[in-house]
Amino acid sequence: MIVRELELDLDAFEGPFDLLLTLVLKDELDLREVDVAGIVLAFVERLDERDALDLDACGEFLVLISALLELKARGLFPEEAAELAELEPEEAAEELARRLAEYRRMKDAAGWLRERLATEGERYFRLGPAPLAPKVETPLAPQEPEKLAHVLRLLAAEPPVVSLVHMALRFPPVSQFVERFRAVLRRRSRFDFDQEVGPLSRVEQAVAFLALLELRRSGEIAIEQAAPFAPIRISRPGVEREGSWTVRSA
Amino acid sequence: MDSPLRLIASNPLDQLARTLEALLVVASAPLSVAELAEAADDDAERVEAALGLVRERYSEGRSGIVLEHVAGGWALRSSREAAEACARLFEKPAQRNLSQAALETLAIVAYLGPCSRPAIARIRGVSADSAVANLVERGLIAEAGRDDSAVGGAIRYRTTPLFERVFGLESLSQLPRLDDIGEDADAIRARLHEVAEKRSA
Numbered sequence: 001m002i003v004r005e006l007e008l009d010l011d012a013f014e015g016p017f018d019l020l021l022t023l024v025l026k027d028e029l030d031l032r033e034v035d036v037a038g039i040v041l042a043f044v045e046r047l048d049e050r051d052a053l054d055l056d057a058c059g060e061f062l063v064l065i066s067a068l069l070e071l072k073a074r075g076l077f078p079e080e081a082a083e084l085a086e087l088e089p090e091e092a093a094e095e096l097a098r099r100l101a102e103y104r105r106m107k108d109a110a111g112w113l114r115e116r117l118a119t120e121g122e123r124y125f126r127l128g129p130a131p132l133a134p135k136v137e138t139p140l141a142p143q144e145p146e147k148l149a150h151v152l153r154l155l156a157a158e159p160p161v162v163s164l165v166h167m168a169l170r171f172p173p174v175s176q177f178v179e180r181f182r183a184v185l186r187r188r189s190r191f192d193f194d195q196e197v198g199p200l201s202r203v204e205q206a207v208a209f210l211a212l213l214e215l216r217r218s219g220e221i222a223i224e225q226a227a228p229f230a231p232i233r234i235s236r237p238g239v240e241r242e243g244s245w246t247v248r249s250a
Numbered sequence: 251m252d253s254p255l256r257l258i259a260s261n262p263l264d265q266l267a268r269t270l271e272a273l274l275v276v277a278s279a280p281l282s283v284a285e286l287a288e289a290a291d292d293d294a295e296r297v298e299a300a301l302g303l304v305r306e307r308y309s310e311g312r313s314g315i316v317l318e319h320v321a322g323g324w325a326l327r328s329s330r331e332a333a334e335a336c337a338r339l340f341e342k343p344a345q346r347n348l349s350q351a352a353l354e355t356l357a358i359v360a361y362l363g364p365c366s367r368p369a370i371a372r373i374r375g376v377s378a379d380s381a382v383a384n385l386v387e388r389g390l391i392a393e394a395g396r397d398d399s400a401v402g403g404a405i406r407y408r409t410t411p412l413f414e415r416v417f418g419l420e421s422l423s424q425l426p427r428l429d430d431i432g433e434d435a436d437a438i439r440a441r442l443h444e445v446a447e448k449r450s451a
Binding site for chain 1: 277278279316318325326327328330332333336337340342345348350353354356357358360361371373374375412415416417418425426428
């Protein structure tokens with residue numbers, strides 16, 4: 001059994017013991033978060049799975065876990081580590097006694113508080129935030145009732161009907177433009193789409209474009225565009241794009 | 251009591267006492283003499299004298315309401331004989347089920363406060379985080395600035411007036427002296443040496 005490969009499943013860490021030690025030594029894992037008792041438990045469980053007692057493994061584990069405990073203890077009391085190390089054994093015992101006495105006093109003080117609670121617990125009193133300072137009232141300026149009535153009359157009036165005109169998009173029928181373009185083409189062999197619909201609204205332009213597609217589908221017109229966003233030119237089918245192009249509209 | 255001044259038909263001190271009664275019954279926290287004097291629009295000395303009258307009227311055995319000097323001020327509370335009835339009607343969340351850890355932490359903050367969580371942990375030997383959070387929640391201790399000894403020092407805690415009130419203390423100075431309670435360092439040192447000798451033997 002190899003102690004370093006002991007699998008751990010702790011709150012702060014999951015993986016082999018070896019990795020835990022590495023992370024701790026590199027300060028990438030806070031030892032204070034590590035449950036040392038959990039590691040011991042995992043080891044003991046593993047030991048229990050085997051019939052024979054692996055003394056080597058136990059010895060190695062003992063060394064590692066005690067080193068870990070020492071590190072953790074130092075981590076918990078960083079400023080005291082140096083402090084205590086410099087002390088002679090006699091002084092250290094003295095210091096320890098002093099601290100134990102301090103804790104003992106506090107424990108007794110806690111005992112006193114508990115007794116006090118038992119005897120003083122019979123006292124019930126009112127609790128809550130006390131509005132000690134009277135609230136400052138901001139007085140209202142004197143008002144005339146007629147003014148109030150006037151304001152109320154304004155509020156009571158029927159509100160004007162809100163116009164919803166702007167909300168309705170008016171779509172002219174596609175057929176209107178189909179007829180229009182047919183008429184144009186009867187007069188001329190070609191025309192420029194932008195020039196034809198230029199003065200119209202955006203919605204009308206869109207509908208005009210749909211009319212164009214309609215006419216194209218039925219083969220009544222040919223559509224040409226030299227490049228994206230270039231002017232769209234419409235002609236009767238069969239009329240080739242020649243030098244005869246002239247802008248006669250507009 | 252025999253002072254001729256007090257025989258005046260409308261006894262002004264008696265009137266002041268009635269005013270104080272009114273203030274105390276409205277208040278939900280102890281009122282200091284200064285606060286009472288300001289509210290009653292009278293001077294502190296007369297307020298103290300009037301408080302004597304009120305205290306006499308509201309004392310254990312004479313009244314269901316008792317005037318007490320607590321948490322640095324004066325406050326009305328229930329009489330002890332009414333405790334059972336009060337307990338049936340009200341809970342006392344501030345002091346219910348205080349654990350040993352919480353009481354020890356409370357003792358440390360009360361005696362050594364303001365003090366930080368690391369300082370508490372140092373004395374108790376275990377982390378004080380949950381005990382401190384618990385006491386803050388109950389309103390028995392509160393934050394009191396930071397430790398000045400280091401940059402970004404730990405938050406320090408002190409006990410609140412509610413602590414004094416719950417424990418029936420006029421002020422923290424009413425806590426027993428630490429020397430009066432507990433085993434002294436000498437006794438502990440003797441025991442330590444005893445253990446050490448056993449081990450080396």
